[in-house]
Amino acid sequence: MSEHLGAGERILRAEVLHGGITAEMRRLTIGTPDGGTRHLVLRSFVDPIYVEQAEDALTREADALTLLAGTDVLAPGLVAVDPTAVRCEYPSLLMTHVAGRSILDDEGVESRVPLLARQLVSIHALRPAEQPREFKTLTTPESVVVPEGADAVAWAAAIDVIREPAPPYEGRFLHRDFQPGNVLFDVPPARPADARITAVVDWAATSWGPADLDVAHCCTNLALLHGPHWGLRFVEAYEEAGGVLASVASERLYWLVRDGLSCSEEVHLWAQAWQGAGRTDLTTRDLEQRLDTYVTTLINTLA
Template sequence: MEKGHSGSLPERVLKWIAGLGGQPVHVREIRRLPGSTSCSLYQVRLEDGAQSQDAVVRLYDNERWLSQEPDLAAHESEALIRSGLGRVSSPKLLGVDNDGRACGLPAVLMTMLPGEVILKPQDMHSWLGGLAEALAEVHAVPAGDFPWTHFSYTDIDALEPPVWTSRTDSWGKAVSFVKNSWPQYEPRFIHRDYHPANVLWLGDAVSGIVDWPNACRGPAGADVGHCRLNLAQLYGVEAADAFLQAYIDHAGASFTYHPYWDLLSLFDGLCDGPPQVYGGWAAFGMTGLTDRIVTERIERYQASLMKRLGGQQE
């Protein structure tokens, strides 16, 4: 077996991969993939006789995450199967070790999609439109009886204005709204972690969406809001607003915008502490951001959401 120089996998994982097919599969190359901040991802080159293919193996080695959601491997594998029911370009499931009995850790093996993450697009308008169209296709997948359902990452009942803001009155109004205004919604199949670093591109077209272990039935606005939060931090409010309009255009009558989901996504994004630069962005070439810049952009984004909320309540 040849191993690449930039990564390695435990022998028991390699043995598991080799035994998944009807005939022996050889792992010829291994490369750790950049950008993953929650668990370990590896690209592997699989050879089966005269054929070869690139695949991705995810090892769920984040103890905190596993303690909160011990069914992560099963969750992702079912999400990959469900996403395949629509027009979404998502990885195909090749194998799953739900409880880690074979690999030592829960693991998922899936096909590797072509393309690359682009965080510095040449044509921002077209790029945002592609992000929006791809998300609308996710939400068109039948949710059916998919067993995982949306929940908030933050304790809504315990919400308070963040300690780092000087705009406590405005944030206090946002807290009150989120605590008391949960809207009705039609459940959709949602990705639940949709943002630019989980979308692959070939040229100027989306070639795939990755990272599905959080997919669930829930409000489309949760996906829209999470992506808008990321766009606001990366580029500013204008990009977040342009994405929203593009999504509305692509989703059509199936989507009704409600600022609640933007605000809840904002609080979900802050549940682990003050704003900071997401570690995965630098791996894809997005450098130059600082915690201060991100904080200032979040403040402006929150102000824009309160303005939208005020307009809706008039």
């Protein structure tokens, strides 16, 4: 990696960044010849489960960061990428460090949701010269994990929803993991209502598909982080920001339910990641109960 540093620069230390699931993140402090410092971020796929996906994911992220450099969407700058671990111990991507932090706390969520919505509308407005690959949804009716004590009738209805073919849609550029953990904010001390977005990170799953799917994923995250009602509130915020979603309730329901059910398979991983990022109050059981309430609300509201 030294070839990507300036003359006379050296790595002083590496700090682990918490909150991710698929990759390890480290903030590198670089010493400069004048005695100052600057920072870079190294994203590495270390877990054997995810290393198999690394080449595709890092290549897509590098392509996305290159695209975003010429747009109004705030994102880190690409420094270098080694998707097959030719020079690095693990498949890795090196990017510029952007000031700000992800905020997962409940305080100030009402002011952050409109910011998230406006940012996602901007992402969906991008028209890359080369269309990324079509989106994937791996969840099947058979793979859904119904939480203990869940509303059996609502979950059976939700599973029936995803037995149907996907509704028609107009394709958009998708982040595909747009959620509070992948958005950095700058928040003035004691003024959470004045928060502003400084960057959107983790572009490894960029794809082409319905805006509803990106919105649905953020809805699920907000519902589990802050309470089930914040899921549907984000749908409203997205439309208030100028975003366009499916006009038919059954089509909206399909994407919202599909993402909620996909979370059921790995809710324990979400709990681990959020606890590592400071939300120690959110246990796996808490998230299962919130997911049950959220899925039930979707069925009762939109079905």
